[in-house]
Amino acid sequence: MNRTIKTICIAGLLGLGSSFSFAQGPAATIDQLAWMTGNYAGALGPNTLEENWIAPEGGSIAAMVRMTGNGGTSMFEMITIEEVDGSLVLNVQQFDAGFVPRTPEPITMELAMIMDNHVHFNAVTEGGMRSLGYTLDGETFTIHVEQASGQTMNIELQKRSLWD
Numbered sequence: 020m021n022r023t024i025k026t027i028c029i030a031g032l033l034g035l036g037s038s039f040s041f042a043q044g045p046a047a048t049i050d051q052l053a054w055m056t057g058n059y060a061g062a063l064g065p066n067t068l069e070e071n072w073i074a075p076e077g078g079s080i081a082a083m084v085r086m087t088g089n090g091g092t093s094m095f096e097m098i099t100i101e102e103v104d105g106s107l108v109l110n111v112q113q114f115d116a117g118f119v120p121r122t123p124e125p126i127t128m129e130l131a132m133i134m135d136n137h138v139h140f141n142a143v144t145e146g147g148m149r150s151l152g153y154t155l156d157g158e159t160f161t162i163h164v165e166q167a168s169g170q171t172m173n174i175e176l177q178k179r180s181l182w183d
Contacts, residue, residue, distance in 0.1 A: 044106035044130035049075040052100060052107075054136050055153060056080075059160040059176035066093065070160070070176060078102040092116050097125075106130045109140045109151065122146075139163070 053075055060069040066088030073081055084096035095114040100107055112125035128140035128151060139152035152163035162174040 043104070044108075045133060046105050047102075047107045047130055047133045049078055049080055049100065049102050049107065051133055052080050052138060054155050055082075055138075055160075057160070058179050058181045060179055061174065061176035063174060065089070068174065068176065070098075070162075071181075094121075107133070107138075107140075111151070 055072045056074045058069065058071050060067055062068075063086065066086050068086050069084065071083045079099055079101045081100070082096075082098040084094075084098065085092060086094040093116070095116075095118065096111060097114075098109065098111045100109045107130040109128040109130075110125040111128075113121040115121060124144070126142060126146045126148060127144045128142050128148075130138070131141045131150065132139045132152075136155045137152065139150060141150045142148050147167050148164060149167055149169070150163070150165040154161045154163065158178040160176045160178060162176070163171070164174070165171045
C-alpha cells in the first residue's frame with residue numbers, strides 16, 4: 020500500500036487518551052442505523068477494505084473491518100455504536116495481525132447528526148480523527164473521515180453479498 024495512504028488511514032482512525040465527557044448528542048436510537056447492515060468492500064490504494072455491519076440488536080450495532088492486500092491482512096478494526104443517554108456513541112479500535120491493539124484505548128465519538136442513510140460522529144477523545152461518518156446511497160457505502168489535521172477523505176465501498 021502506498022505509505023502516504025496507509026499513514027493517512029492509520030492516523031485518521033487511531034486515537035489516544037481516555038478522558039472525555041459527553042455533551043448531549045441529538046436524540047436517536049440504534050434502530051435508526053439498520054440501513055448500515057451489510058457487507059461492503061472497495062479499493063484503498065492497492066489494498067481492499069471491507070466492512071461487515073451486523074444488524075442492530077440490544078441497543079447496539081457493530082462492524083468488523085479488515086484491510087487486505089499483497090497476500091496478507093494489514094489491519095483489523097472493531098466498531099461499536101451504542102445507545103447512551105438517549106443518543107448514540109461510537110467506539111473504534113484498530114488491531115494489527117495477531118489481534119495486537121494499535122492503541123491502548125479506542126477512540127470514542129458522540130453523535131453529531133443523523134438522517135435517513137447518513138450518520139456523523141465527532142470525537143470526544145484525543146486522537147487522529149475529528150469526525151467519522153457513514154452514508155449509504157444505493158449500493159455505495161461511503162465512509163467520511165476528518166483527521167485531526169483537518170484533512171478529509173471519503174472512502175467509497177460497494178455493497179456485496181457474503182455468499183457470492
